[in-house]
Amino acid sequence: MSRKRAFHEAPLPLFPEEDEATGSALPDRLPSYIADHRKRLRSRFSEGGAAAMPDYELLELVLFRAIPRQDVKPLARRLLDAFGDLNRVITAPPPRLMEIPGVGEAVVQDLKILEAVAQRLARARVMHRPVLSSWNALLDYCHTAMAHRETEQFRVLFLDRKNVVIADEEQARGTVDHVPVYPREVVKRALELNASALILVHNHPSGDPTPSEADISMTQQVQEAAQILGITLHDHLIIGKERELSFRAQGYL
Numbered sequence: 001m002s003r004k005r006a007f008h009e010a011p012l013p014l015f016p017e018e019d020e021a022t023g024s025a026l027p028d029r030l031p032s033y034i035a036d037h038r039k040r041l042r043s044r045f046s047e048g049g050a051a052a053m054p055d056y057e058l059l060e061l062v063l064f065r066a067i068p069r070q071d072v073k074p075l076a077r078r079l080l081d082a083f084g085d086l087n088r089v090i091t092a093p094p095p096r097l098m099e100i101p102g103v104g105e106a107v108v109q110d111l112k113i114l115e116a117v118a119q120r121l122a123r124a125r126v127m128h129r130p131v132l133s134s135w136n137a138l139l140d141y142c143h144t145a146m147a148h149r150e151t152e153q154f155r156v157l158f159l160d161r162k163n164v165v166i167a168d169e170e171q172a173r174g175t176v177d178h179v180p181v182y183p184r185e186v187v188k189r190a191l192e193l194n195a196s197a198l199i200l201v202h203n204h205p206s207g208d209p210t211p212s213e214a215d216i217s218m219t220q221q222v223q224e225a226a227q228i229l230g231i232t233l234h235d236h237l238i239i240g241k242e243r244e245l246s247f248r249a250q251g252y253l
Helices: 032-048 055-066 073-083 086-091 105-124 135-146 183-192 213-228
Strands: 153-159 165-173 197-203 232-239 244-246
Touching (some): 032 055, 055 073, 055 086, 055 105, 086 105, 135 197, 135 232, 135 244, 165 183, 183 213, 197 213
């Protein structure tokens, strides 16, 4: 009598599983030199954390899950060569990531999950906290969420009477150098949330946070509309790739 397969055993595949990074059949087991390399990286991370690890090694750790049985060091190098640093790799748009040889849907998904987690962590340090006591955290969050976007995004932080952030909302998305903003809609939303103050935030994909004439004009329009209803515009932040510009600090407000 033949032995029956246990109910919990997975059926054997009819065809060899493929590695998305190469499109070739996966080996039955990980070659020893790759297994040893992965073990060493994981041990270094466990013992010393990320501080002593360069970007390409951290990226390798991230890629291990998506590409379980292949040397991912070459792919990590290609990604960093294409985008510049780990931050830009993680925040790169999926279509651009897919242009890199060896990147498939699993890699893109893992990178986007990591990006979402980073944004959630940064946002948690800002929401429901007074702005004045968490200003650096606010800047960190804005850079994490917006600095490496390839198109403009306009966000509004809504504050209560104690300057505690009660909402953070994306109002509009635009092109590489323009985003449509409607002051009436911004103020209307502030009233709906019973907000007492606002902070405007948008990014410049060019990397240069210097405000345009359109940025200055729009900010003045929002300020005038808000003042009529007793709402304060605290600041307008423009996020560049390496630094930000504050309208309040630069005397525009």
